[in-house]
Amino acid sequence: MFKVTVCGAAGGIGQPLSLLLKLNTDITHLALYDIVNAPGVAADLSHINTPAKVTAHLKDAELPNALADADLVIIPAGVPRKPGMTRDDLFKINAGIIRGLAQAAAVNCPKAFMLIISNPVNSTVPIVAEVFKAHGVYDPRRIFGVTTLDVVRASRFVADIKSSVDPISTRVPIVGGHSGPTIVPLLSQIQPPVELTTEEIKALTQRIQYGGDEVVKAKDGAGSATLSMAQAGARFAQAVISASVRGTTGIVEPSFVALTADPKNGPAVQGQVDGLAHFAVPVELGKNGVEKIHPIGPLSDYEKELLSVAVKDLKSNIQKGVDFVANL
Template identity: 55%
Template structure:
């Protein structure tokens, strides 16, 4: 007989969040689990609390939100202390923005987070108060303005930076670059001063330039660790998985597509030939899907009729990357994600590819993804390199220019 969900546990409805190993590590609602919650890595739970298999999906993908249930004959309220075995402090810089708010909510749901620090230049107190009412274990604290930035960052294990502005009608790419580059500069310098050993996740666009900016700033501060600086390109993977599953009528939970290169326009290169499970595409399908993945951000902007950009899907993708990082920090030995990082896979100093994450950051690069590419992918890879190279150099030049200006004043 199916189990009946507990409506009261220690005085209220409780959801147990569990993080399991899987192939694609996708943050999602498809659950799978063994007989009891006590079997889930990362949680200590009374053995008489079980998970109802009717809520569960296939046993593959990673971050899970599982409901606590009990046997129907045990019509009683259990008092259980649910504690992650490991807990980490995560700081979100730009937490009151369109990405920051949903991202904060998703991170708040992680059982691996004990403290969630939210920073912005304004309006963050209300966001923190709102999130603090969610009955998950992490403590939420707000920090407003430059004077509170250092306290926000001290002791952080993971720092996520969605701060910045989206490109708006009439704004040139140079306008976007100049505004966001300055924001990233200020925040990364604060990270270097207050939590130099943290994993740094940069979402602020243009990622192809903001990651080189961050690297140069960390070098100037003497704390650069290329294994812990990540450009969050997970949204490209999320979109590739979604679009291909829809096109080929596959179960989304099974689909995994590596996306390499960069995080803008033609620098985004989904490797459809490496799709798992194996599936064949016509030449027309390859071109259609590649172009759609590359221009998916525009698809959202147009659908929102100029009223916004891809904030919810970006928050989802960023939360997936945060959860993967936390699992790696917690000792999971099977964590792989695509990210824009310092790399030697190509002649470019930075490149997005699949990497293996560990407690000290990047442990390995999955070079096999770049082997045996299709003719279309090989040509696209060569075509993206000049544009990506220019974006990287633009970021480096920005730091050197601002340093020279500061030295002359």
């Protein structure tokens, strides 16, 4: 038995994400929570002939049932930025939503794997961590910021300029965070190796860091990256499920995690990133979540510059999340 709960299941990311999860035969119960439209999404998905039972949970009153005994919780919930709304306004609203969901999860499924999609991930993951700490149930191995979309984009974008590259099998490590300059693509470490010119590296880095802007522009202000984010979220969920349920070993995916999740290898990374508490780094997954944090590895001079900029921004991003919980 494996229960997955999606918080924000009726939204732009939540609906396609829930569809992809319903197709996953490792999942036996898919619980869909939202403040509107959850019953309709659940009814629609329940007609798909895969094993997962689908249940709908509407508004705060039904949130405890949605989360009860969940093995994995995915949170894409939040509101889009509206005209006249500042980024700080948006942060306060979404941070409040994430805090409330984290509080409910800490009570109803404290040992669940928590996959945080809601932006800004650099701040929302520390919010979840601080809430779990306050409830005495914090396990850094089980809380993940989903940065997989950056990884997916990187593989696709490299293939766009190198026709010989297979976007499915090509892996581009992404470290740092999950917004603009905090996203650090390690193009020098592509596997299998790909020869890139200095100009190609700079152009690819810019595109990977700000790929989301392409989607916003193409949707003419009517939305952001929802379908690709849903696929990326489902991919990371499957990685966690494969490692924890199937016992598959050797699964490595970048994710924004607490570096204390691996007491053996985490401190070495912290030493490279000025002691940051959270950082996106290649993570080897196991039955309890983070099994091993992999080193950042050798960096080119250009990547070192990118990392320095990312660390400065991440310090304030992380602290903003911590302060939001502390100042309640």
